[in-house]
Amino acid sequence: MTRSKLILAALAGLVIAGSASAAGGAKHPHGPEGGFPFEGPFGRFEDESVQRGYQVYREVCASCHSMKLMHYRNLGEPGGPFYDPEYPNANDNPLVKAFAAQDEILSSQPNDVGDYEYRPARPSDPFKSPYPNDAAARAANGGALPPDLSVITKARHGGADYIYDLMLGYPDPGEISDDGEIEFREDYHGTLTQAPGQYYNPYMEGDTIPAWEGDPRHAPPGGFLAMAPQLMDGRVTYMDGTEATKEQMAYDVAQFLAWAGEPKQTNRKSAGLAVMAYLLIFAGLLWFSYKRIWRNVSH
Numbered sequence: 001m002t003r004s005k006l007i008l009a010a011l012a013g014l015v016i017a018g019s020a021s022a023a024g025g026a027k028h029p030h031g032p033e034g035g036f037p038f039e040g041p042f043g044r045f046e047d048e049s050v051q052r053g054y055q056v057y058r059e060v061c062a063s064c065h066s067m068k069l070m071h072y073r074n075l076g077e078p079g080g081p082f083y084d085p086e087y088p089n090a091n092d093n094p095l096v097k098a099f100a101a102q103d104e105i106l107s108s109q110p111n112d113v114g115d116y117e118y119r120p121a122r123p124s125d126p127f128k129s130p131y132p133n134d135a136a137a138r139a140a141n142g143g144a145l146p147p148d149l150s151v152i153t154k155a156r157h158g159g160a161d162y163i164y165d166l167m168l169g170y171p172d173p174g175e176i177s178d179d180g181e182i183e184f185r186e187d188y189h190g191t192l193t194q195a196p197g198q199y200y201n202p203y204m205e206g207d208t209i210p211a212w213e214g215d216p217r218h219a220p221p222g223g224f225l226a227m228a229p230q231l232m233d234g235r236v237t238y239m240d241g242t243e244a245t246k247e248q249m250a251y252d253v254a255q256f257l258a259w260a261g262e263p264k265q266t267n268r269k270s271a272g273l274a275v276m277a278y279l280l281i282f283a284g285l286l287w288f289s290y291k292r293i294w295r296n297v298s299h
């Protein structure tokens with residue numbers, strides 16, 4: 001094969017691969033306009049947003065989703081949204097104590113007569129789970145298991161961008177008929193039918209073809225999930241007075257989940273920067289001493 005033929009074959013391969021991926025799958029998550037503040041080597045979590053995100057998680061998501069890897073004290077540790085230098089030990093942080101004490105959890109120690117009782121949680125406890133086990137969680141959610149959200153931004157392609165887009169990606173309730181039909185007129189032409197308890201979302205991994213009436217080669221992206229849309233304007237009343245639009249709540253909860261997935265990110269980045277600065281200075285010193293040592297030696 002000549003060289004130009006090889007290049008042509010490679011290009012054709014690329015085109016085929018490209019069109020194959022365009023024919024199905026979920027919409028690529030793009031996240032909020034302007035991105036998240038924690039992205040990039042100099043990025044940091046915006047504490048106020050992570051604090052609000054915790055409120056959204058608690059008041060909305062926590063009734064179905066556990067976060068088993070998180071402990072209340074993590075909220076008040078360095079890098080955490082409620083960290084206060086006055087309380088280097090997060091277990092003493094009054095805010096963290098108050099958040100924990102609002103949740104009643106089943107004690108792991110039996111009382112004097114051998115029964116297990118509910119008690120207010122302490123900062124050292126893991127976040128309260130909404131269900132005692134997976135079977136109970138499935139039974140309450142029509143057979144679907146709400147995944148644990150501790151590291152969800154690490155477990156899904158697109159991370160926080162994906163959470164943001166998934167939360168906001170559902171079609172408007174006004175676009176869905178009583179029979180669960182969604183009509184597409186612009187990019188796709190046809191009708192998608194939601195089965196009872198299933199909700200269409202263009203960012204969800206899945207397949208829309210079985211529910212699609214229209215050109216099968218041109219079905220809308222995405223899939224169905226058993227979680228109804230969760231965020232509508234005003235769903236929470238923010239403690240800090242920020243207006244709770246659904247975009248704001250999606251932004252805050254996505255940032256909170258990104259923090260939860262990597263609570264030490266801020267510390268890691270500042271340590272990384274210090275190490276880079278040190279290495280740079282050290283490299284400079286090394287270069288000058290090399291020059292100096294070999295100055296009068298012919299080599």
Ligand code: HEC
Pocket residue numbers: 056057060061062063064065141144145146147152156163166204205224225226227228230231253
């Ligand atoms: C009423 C219960 C309920 C509430 C409240 C709820 N979810 Fe869910 N969620 C579910 C269920 C059930 C699933 C599993 C859906 C499936 O697999 O079909 C799910 C799935 C998810 C997924 C995984 C999607 C995927 O890629 O597999 C994410 C992320 C998620 N929820 C985030 C949230 C966030 C963030 C909130 C709060 C703003 C929230 N959920 C509130 C029930 C709930």
